[in-house]
Amino acid sequence: MSRYLTALIAIVLREALRFVHQRERFVAALVRPLVWLLVFAAGFRAALGLSIIPPYQTYITYETYIVPGLCGMIMLFNGMQSSLSLIYDREMGSMKLLLTSPLPRWWLLTCKLLGATAISILQVYAFLAIAAALGIKMPVAGYLTVLPALVVAGLMLGSLGLLLSSFIKQLENFAGVMNFVIFPMFFLSSALYPLWKMAESSELLYNICAVNPFTHAVELIRFALYVEFNGPALFWTVLAAAVFTVAALWGYSPRITGPRGRG
């Protein structure tokens, strides 16, 4: 077996094992979107009137509207979680083990990214299954066509996590990520409300939402869940993934000068 493939399998398996060992992480990852779906959506159903917008063919309930956004939310949190675990790995030293392996650094980091993406896809499917059990169902084929969209969205959000982890030097600084990355990305997107609703209240906020890569990831997932293809969303999500990945690889390249005093 190729050395590259051997390393890929090992890194993905390790991520999976780590995930299995952290059962509370899996539960938390599912509870969070379910609370939004069952509590938040119930409250907002009455407040928000949704018109018929693509890909929907008819009037839909608010619960149905936010399912793709909540899929994105799972992946967003998962991307940040994997970033957190990378910073933890670095503080604990196990990142050194990875970076001193004789395989190219870009490949090792790609393996990490693929591992994190695979885990977030598993979580999304678990969430979709629960949502279906609660009566919020997508077209049957949508559960299949959403897979490539989830891969692209997962890679984009995972690479964002990788990028953040390359610049955040200490675990304590991670709280800022919640405030400055997760919340703005989530709320300034089409996850919870259609963009035309946002345009009604603020043109500026609408424009920010429209360039937010998370909006495109959510729309990619939304269309794919209804067996439709959204070209612009795919383009912007892939572009964002490429930019984040290249920047992260640069962030992880060996430094010519050290950041802080060591003995």
Place this chain on the structure above:
Amino acid sequence: MSAIRVEGLNYRYGAKQALTDVGFEVGQGRFCALLGPNGAGKSTLFNLLTRLFVPPSGQIHIAGHDLQRAPRAALAQLGIVFQQSTLDLDLTVRQNLTYFAALHGLSGKRRALRIAHVLERLDIADRAEEKARALNGGHRRRTEIARALLHDPKVLLLDEPTVGFDAAARAAITDHVHDLTTDGTTVLWATHLADEVRPDDRLIVLHRTRVLRDGLAGEIAGGRPLQQAFLTMTQAPA
């Protein structure tokens, strides 16, 4: 051919100089101790030898491979034990070894054979199925040394591997690693504890970012206990 060759190495953290014109060679199958007080530059040197950092000037060759020009060939010949433990505590000893072997491209039967070999070599075969968390510090360290030997490297680097251990565990680990040189492995052992160095070991004393002494430990000690000679050397005014 030298197993480790370092020439004209410099490194700085911002305005703070960490290494100044460091150079030395270590022959194959030698145990070389890198002795220096805290802050002498040992960890920086390790970060450069393992390519976690890249030096702005100077060269490093590992088993004949230029670390800058052929990093993968050089890293493939390097076994590393970091000062900080890098075991995944939730995995068993065998799972930890398997993961690392895969990072070095080992798979299938060859991987299983190498794991069995290093477990035997470090005398921890009976602990293979235990979680790393259940091991004491000495056994964790031995697991890390076993792991560093999995891909049969020509050079083994250890960065203060006995820090925090009691005298018995320190002696056991020091003996194990000295034994490794009998099959041709070159060892570079960074420490600030002179009692881990034997008289016939090669010794490099690093002090205030520079190589202060380089030779046989017994000769550098000059008939005195090495600890005393080391303190005299490193406490002399600059």
